[in-house]
Amino acid sequence: MQAAAATGSVLAAGNAVAAVIPGERRATLDGVVPSEYSTDETPNSYMDVTTYNNFYEFGVRKQDPYRNSQDFEPRPWSVEVSGNAEVTGTFALEDFVKPHTLEERIYRLRCVEAWSMVIPWVGIPLADIIKRFRPLSSAKYVRFETLHDPNMMPGQRSRSLRWPYVEGLTIEEATNPLTILAVGVYGEVLPNQNGAPLRLVVPWKYGFKSIKSIVKIEFSERRPASSWEQAAPHEYGFYANVNPEVSHPRWSQARERRIGSDQGTGLSALLSAPRQPTLMFNGYAEHVAHLYDGLDLRKNY
Amino acid sequence: MDTIRQLRFVWKPLVFTISLLPFLLVVGDLYGITGQLGANPIEEIQDRFGNWGLRFMLVALAVTPLRRLSGWNWLQRFRRMLGLFAFFYVLLHFLVWLFLDRELLNQLLSGGAGALPQQTSVWGLIVEDIVERPFITIGFAALLILTALAATSTTGVRRRLGRRWQQLHNGVYVAAILGVWHYWWQVKLDASDPLIYAIALSMLLGYRAWHRWAPAFRAQHST
Numbered sequence: 001m002q003a004a005a006a007t008g009s010v011l012a013a014g015n016a017v018a019a020v021i022p023g024e025r026r027a028t029l030d031g032v033v034p035s036e037y038s039t040d041e042t043p044n045s046y047m048d049v050t051t052y053n054n055f056y057e058f059g060v061r062k063q064d065p066y067r068n069s070q071d072f073e074p075r076p077w078s079v080e081v082s083g084n085a086e087v088t089g090t091f092a093l094e095d096f097v098k099p100h101t102l103e104e105r106i107y108r109l110r111c112v113e114a115w116s117m118v119i120p121w122v123g124i125p126l127a128d129i130i131k132r133f134r135p136l137s138s139a140k141y142v143r144f145e146t147l148h149d150p151n152m153m154p155g156q157r158s159r160s161l162r163w164p165y166v167e168g169l170t171i172e173e174a175t176n177p178l179t180i181l182a183v184g185v186y187g188e189v190l191p192n193q194n195g196a197p198l199r200l201v202v203p204w205k206y207g208f209k210s211i212k213s214i215v216k217i218e219f220s221e222r223r224p225a226s227s228w229e230q231a232a233p234h235e236y237g238f239y240a241n242v243n244p245e246v247s248h249p250r251w252s253q254a255r256e257r258r259i260g261s262d263q264g265t266g267l268s269a270l271l272s273a274p275r276q277p278t279l280m281f282n283g284y285a286e287h288v289a290h291l292y293d294g295l296d297l298r299k300n301y
Numbered sequence: 302m303d304t305i306r307q308l309r310f311v312w313k314p315l316v317f318t319i320s321l322l323p324f325l326l327v328v329g330d331l332y333g334i335t336g337q338l339g340a341n342p343i344e345e346i347q348d349r350f351g352n353w354g355l356r357f358m359l360v361a362l363a364v365t366p367l368r369r370l371s372g373w374n375w376l377q378r379f380r381r382m383l384g385l386f387a388f389f390y391v392l393l394h395f396l397v398w399l400f401l402d403r404e405l406l407n408q409l410l411s412g413g414a415g416a417l418p419q420q421t422s423v424w425g426l427i428v429e430d431i432v433e434r435p436f437i438t439i440g441f442a443a444l445l446i447l448t449a450l451a452a453t454s455t456t457g458v459r460r461r462l463g464r465r466w467q468q469l470h471n472g473v474y475v476a477a478i479l480g481v482w483h484y485w486w487q488v489k490l491d492a493s494d495p496l497i498y499a500i501a502l503s504m505l506l507g508y509r510a511w512h513r514w515a516p517a518f519r520a521q522h523s524t
Contacts, residue, residue, distance in 0.1 A: 044340070052340035060491040062339065113489075115341055160491040231490060250434065250487070252426065259341040265332045269342050274407045 019097040019124065021183050021197060023075045029102055029184045032122050037178055037287075038106035044117040044260050046186050052259070053193050054111065055212055056160055057146065057153040064155070065193035072152050074196040074213070083143075083219035086134035093197055097183060099132065100124040104187070105180055105201070110242045110282045112206035114251045114275075115259045121201050122184030127175040135171065139219035142174040143167075144200060144211045161227045167211035168224035168238065169202065170291070178203055178287050181214070204281040204288045206240045237301040241292070242282035246301050253278055308378055316379055320386040323353045324393070347397040354391035355484060358477050359501050361387055366508045381454055384473070388451040391480070395444050403427050436486035443479035446472045477502055 017031045043049075055065035058072075077093040102122050110116045130142070148164035150156040156163045173179065182201045183190055190196040195212025202209050208228050218224075228236035235249055244254045255275035263272040281288050292300075327346050329335030338345045361383035368376040400406040408423040430437050450470055453459070459466045481502050485495040 048340040056490070060489075062341070115344075117340075158491065158493070250436070250489075252430065254426075257341070257343070261337065261340045261342070267331075269331060269338070270346075270401050271407060271410070273343070274404055 017101045019100045019102045019183070021093065021097060021189055024189075025191070026188050028188055029122050032102045032104050032184075032187060035103045035105050038104065038120075039108060039118060039283075041106070041108065041118045043106055043120045043186075045262050048117065048260055048262070049119055049185060050191050050193060054207065055155075055193060055195065057155045057163075057165065057213070058193065059155045060160055068154050069192035072192040072196070074192060077197050077215075079198065079214060080216045081133055081218075082216070084136040084139040084221060085219045086136065087132065096129075096198075097124060100128055102183070103180070105182075107201060107203035108282050109203065109207055109210075110256060110278070112208060112236070112240070112248060112251070114253060114256050116256045117259060120186055121180065121182040122187060123180035123182035123201060125177060126179045126181050126200070127177060129181060130175055133219070135219045138221045139171055141220045141223050142169050142171060143216075143218040143220050143224035144214050145216035145218075146211055147213045147215045161231055165211060165227045166224060167200065167209055167226045168220075169209075171219075172291050173202065173288075176288060176291065178284055204242055204284040206242060208236065209240050239292075239297070239300050241297065241301075242278060243280060243297055243301070244278035245280075246298055304375075308375065313379070313382065316382060320357070320383070323349065323390070343397065343401045347394060347402060350390050350394035350397060351484065354387055354394050355480050355498050357383055357387035357390055358473070358480060359498065359505065362473065362477060362502070362505045366505060366512075369512065385451060385454060388447045391444055391447055395441075399427065403430065436483050439479045439486070440483035443476045443483060446476040446479070450476070474506060
């Protein structure tokens with residue numbers, strides 16, 4: 001592994017617009033450019049996006065992450081890059097993102113629990129970041145790890161999952177243009193409950209693949225075992241692609257509910273969010289279907 | 302006021318009103334008066350009704366042990382009402398699932414011309430859920446048992462059924478076990494909430510087992 005200082009020049013060489021992530025909560029992100037990959041569907045409200053979360057590090061109920069993450073301090077933050085790459089080391093968050101341009105990506109988010117939202121992320125294409133570290137040809141997979149800090153993440157004091165949370169992608173998935181590392185939402189820095197300061201967003205996969213509060217990225221020859229895969233292998237696979245045909249033991253995945261609290265009150269709130277058909281790869285098939293040519297998606301769920 | 306009148310005009314209405322509060326709170330939250338239901342209101346009210354169904358089942362099952370331990374025989378007077386509230390909340394839990402989560406109401410309102418893909422009927426999806434997802438199967442079985450108990454809960458039916466009434470109503474133990482099991486199976490990972498229900502239920506059933514068999518056991522070993 002090379003020392004971090006040796007990579008300073010690599011990190012400095014970048015685009016004209018340098019990404020800056022302010023430390024203050026709800027600070028506006030500057031220089032965010034729109035993206036052709038954004039959906040034109042209406043995003044969920046800021047309130048829904050930030051108060052209805054699955055982030056077991058802060059508790060297993062949907063309101064827990066909002067309630068229990070307010071004391072979380074996502075600064076200073078560093079990311080350790082290791083494994084089969086020419087450039088490795090530990091980088092301060094500011095240096096890690098600096099060479100890049102922030103893009104807004106309005107994506108559908110499909111939870112394995114058969115509900116979905118539309119979220120205006122702000123982030124950096126992971127492919128651009130990966131390029132800087134020049135992975136070797138032996139780097140077949142990318143493994144991600146969440147911060148493990150039971151003092152700041154009270155959910156980690158219970159053994160609901162094996163901590164730290166681990167996720168992984170194939171190198172092809174990681175470098176697909178849809179895959180981003182998000183640093184913001186709604187044009188502002190990422191709130192703690194959404195995975196501050198840095199999280200993965202893989203919009204064609206079930207939400208649990210999009211690992212939050214990332215501290216480690218490793219280029220690996222072997223397929224990493226993700227946390228949910230380890231917890232319940234017959235329910236959660238490595239790929240976890242959104243797929244209406246492959247039903248989960250607890251939920252039929254054929255249909256999903258687009259949720260939101262802004263659908264009025266009374267009965268209309270209950271009737272205005274009917275389920276809609278789940279789209280293959282969450283509607284992103286044209287961009288990602290080729291990644292799985294020849295792969296049996298029933299077996300590789 | 303004599304005791305009977307006090308029970309009828311003060312205590313029973315009071316317990317009834319308190320038992321109805323979780324329902325009223327859902328209605329209040331639905332209209333934004335008492336609170337909010339959040340981003341996924343259907344899931345929220347379904348969970349709340351299910352939880353209250355289990356809680357009332359446990360409270361109703363606690364009446365007999367408490368009465369025996371305390372000697373407060375008047376407790377018995379509330380048992381039917383509490384049991385019926387358990388059924389009420391379990392039924393609401395089921396109806397929210399059937400009409401809202403499984404979209405039956407939307408289908409009925411749109412005359413079956415909703416957005417379901419071809420060759421799928423809403424009934425097909427409902428039956429598939431009940432048959433293919435074991436946690437729904439056992440929840441449904443618990444509901445059927447509770448329905449039979451609620452339907453035979455009047456004094457008249459009880460008198461007519463005689464000894465068979467008690468045999469039938471022992472089904473509440475099965476329904477309670479299935480209900481807790483249904484909850485346990487439904488949670489993705491962290492079973493600490495269903496565990497609390499399971500412990501409470503084990504204590505209530507354990508007390509009954511002890512009460513029933515301990516005297517026989519003592520008699521057997523003292524002779």
